[in-house]
Amino acid sequence: MKSLDAKLAEVKASSSSRAFILADAKDADMAFGVRAPGPRSYLSRRGERPARFSPEVWSRDEFGYRNLPEFLDIIREVVHQGLVDIMLMSAYVSEQLCIKEQLFRDSPVTPAARANDTTDVWAIRHGCYTQEPSQPFRSASIDQIQCGKIECERGTGEFPGANLGLYSITFLNELEADREALLWFKAFREEAERKKFRYFLEVFDPNVSSGLAPGRLPEFINDNILRVLAGVPEAGRPVFLKIVYHGPKAMEELVQYDPKLVVGVLGGSAGTTHDAFKLIHDARKHGARAALFGRKINQAEHQLAFIKFLRLITEDQVGPEDAVRAYHSVLDAQEIKPRRSLEKDLELTDPALVADQAGTRRATVQLRNNPLAAAKPNGAPSAAPGRNGNDIAAPALEWPQHADGLPDFGRMDSAQRAAYHRARLGRMMR
Secondary structure: OOHHHHHHHHHHHOOOOOOOEEEEEEOHHHOOHHHOOOEOOOOOOOOOOOOOOOOOOOOHHHHOEOOHHHHHHHHHHHHHHOOOOEEEEOHHHHHHHHHHOOOOOOOOOEEEEEOOOOHHHOOOOOOOHHHOOOOOOOOOOHHHHHHOOOOOOOOOOOOOOOOEEEEEEEOOOOHHHHHHHHHHHHHHHHHHHHOOOEEEEEEEOOOOOOOOOHHHHHHHHHHHHHHHHOOOOHHHOOOOEEEOOOOHHHHHHHHHHOOOOOEEEEOOOOOOHHHHHHHHHHHHHOOOOEEEEOHHHHOOOOHHHHHHHHHHHHOOOOOHHHHHHHHHHHHHHOOOOOOOOHHHHOOOOOHHHHHHHHHOOOOOOOOOOOHHHHEOOOOOEOOEEOOOOOEEOOOOOOOOEOOOOOEOHHHOOHHHHHHHHHHHHOOOOO
16 A cells, blocks of 8 residues: 555544655756756765766866656665655656656555646746736646546446646635636546546645735635635545645644644645745644745755654654754765755744744653663663664764763754764665
8 A cells, every 4th residue: 555545544533643744845847947957966875867068168066966767766765765645746756756667566655646737827038927917728638647548448447547636726815717717627637537547736826916914814714715625525635735824823823723634734835944944833733734845945055854854853753853854964975065064954934933933932852762761871882773773883083962861963963963863864864
C-alpha cells in the first residue's frame, strides 16, 4: 500500500491520528519554463548532465539553472528516499518517470500530476499573465495523465500513469469570473468521477485585488471552500485540500467544521529555512494534515536533508528552530555553502508566521529518541539507536546541554553541532 493511502485511512478512522501527508511539488515546469528546475547549486549524486552552450556566448555556470535531465535525477532521488508521500509533477514529467520508467511501481510514494494550469500560474519571464485576473485552463486531460494518450483502455481499471491530480481554483470575489471557474471545476469533477480519477483541490488566494480587507480574506476563502463542497457528494470530493496558511484561527475554523475534511497547506515562495520549518510545524499544530512544498524544497541547498527535517518536524522529533540549526550543521558537514547565514536563516519573513509568533506563546517541542538520553552527566553520550533501529556510533566529543539533557544549540560551536547531528541523524546522507 502507498503511504498516502495508509495515512488517509488512518486519518478517517481516528480523529486523533498523528499521520501527516508530505508532498514534494515538482510541477514548476507548468509555471516557470526554463527556470522551473531551479538553481544548479544543488544536483543529484549523479551530478551534471550534458548541456550545449557556446563558450563565446555564455557558459553553463553563467546560465545558472538545471536542465530537465538534472531535474529528473533529483526527483528520482527524492522518490528513492521515500520520505514524501506524494510526488507532484507535470503531465510530461509524470509520463517519463511513471509510465516509461515505472519509477513508482515498487515505491511507497504516490505519483500525481497537475490536472489544470489556470493563468495565474503562468509565471513566464517578461509576461504579464500573473497580474491579470485568473482564468481557468487545462493543458492535460485525465486520460493523458492516467495513460499518456488521448483515450485510455478502461477494461482493467488500472493505469500505467498517475491516478491522482492537483486541480486548482482561484476565487476573485467577482461573480462572473468565479462562476466561470466553478463551471470548469464542475466539469472536471464529473469527468474525474466517471474515470475514477482522484484529485486534491488547491485553493489560491485572489491573484488581483479582491476588494477585501486582509483580515477578511481567510473567511472569504473558508466560506467559499465549504460552500462549493457542500454540493459535492463523497464520490466527487477531493481527497484533501491545499490552501494558503492564514494563521491558527483560520486553520482551526476550517478543520473543526468537518472532521472528514483533510486540510493541507501550500508552501508558497521559498523564504527562509525557518519559514518552511515553522510553517509545517504551526499548520500541523492547528489542524493541518498535509503540506505540499514546491519552491521551498526545490531551492533548498540540499533537498534530501531539507525533506528529512520536514519529516522529523511532523513527527515531533525536533522543533523548527533547532531543525534550522541542525540543517546548517548538515550543510557544514557536507561542505555545502548555505544561501544565508544561520542568523539570517533563523529569521521569519512570512507575515502569517510572524503574526502567529507575536500573538501566541512559543511552544517547546521535546525530542524523542534523543541521542543524549544515554548521556553521562559530565560526558559525551554513548551509542544510541537510530530512527530505524540502527546503532549510531557517538563521537567522543562533548557539547553543551540544558539542565534537562536536551542540546543547547545556542552555545555549540560548528564542530559540536556537526558532531551532535551526525549522531542524531546517523545514516541520513547514505
